[in-house]
Amino acid sequence: MRVLSRQRGASLVGLRKSGMAGDGPPWRGAARRCQYGFTLVELMITLAIAVMLLVIAVPSFRSLTLSNKLTTTANDVVNAINVARMEAIKRNANTQLCSNSASVNSADALGAACSTQTGAVYAMAGAGANPVLAGTTGIDTTVQLSGDVVAIRFGGQGLGQAVGTTSPYTGTVADICTGQMSSDNHRVITMTTGSILVTTTKSGACP
Numbered sequence: 067m068r069v070l071s072r073q074r075g076a077s078l079v080g081l082r083k084s085g086m087a088g089d090g091p092p093w094r095g096a097a098r099r100c101q102y103g104f105t106l107v108e109l110m111i112t113l114a115i116a117v118m119l120l121v122i123a124v125p126s127f128r129s130l131t132l133s134n135k136l137t138t139t140a141n142d143v144v145n146a147i148n149v150a151r152m153e154a155i156k157r158n159a160n161t162q163l164c165s166n167s168a169s170v171n172s173a174d175a176l177g178a179a180c181s182t183q184t185g186a187v188y189a190m191a192g193a194g195a196n197p198v199l200a201g202t203t204g205i206d207t208t209v210q211l212s213g214d215v216v217a218i219r220f221g222g223q224g225l226g227q228a229v230g231t232t233s234p235y236t237g238t239v240a241d242i243c244t245g246q247m248s249s250d251n252h253r254v255i256t257m258t259t260g261s262i263l264v265t266t267t268k269s270g271a272c273p
Contacts, residue, residue, distance in 0.1 A: 139204030154220035234260025243272035
């Protein structure tokens, strides 16, 4: 009986020693964890790369944004022209795409209603003019007009004429541009024989 008790005691002591040896002091684990991380040099290199990427990406992103805004504004004007044509045919009445210039719009009922609402559409109803489409909102200090928008008037047949003329219009309707891009900074909307619309991209100075 005594021999067995001594063997048990020895085995328990051995297990305790082996467990302590395997665990080790607590400060060793903390020291190992502190070894992971970034050095100051690595952080500086990462920041330098990030700055370089920003310098490259920001101008490209701004040009893309301006280009999209130019295209969107031009599409709004084209849509207004199409609305004016379709309303003239549907109502069998005169409609007008409004210019930004009151003098270009003329002083009759349609022209007076247009005032200076660029890209708005008005239709005759009896002796007065009713609004059909609000003016284009994309023209501001960033996206501008190069010259005045030509006021186009449509009759019941759907052919567009410049206000004050009697023949189908052929020429530039609107030149939309931005001075914050060096190339491809114009969207020029042209009309042929009072019906065919084409939008082209050009480069040049923008007022």
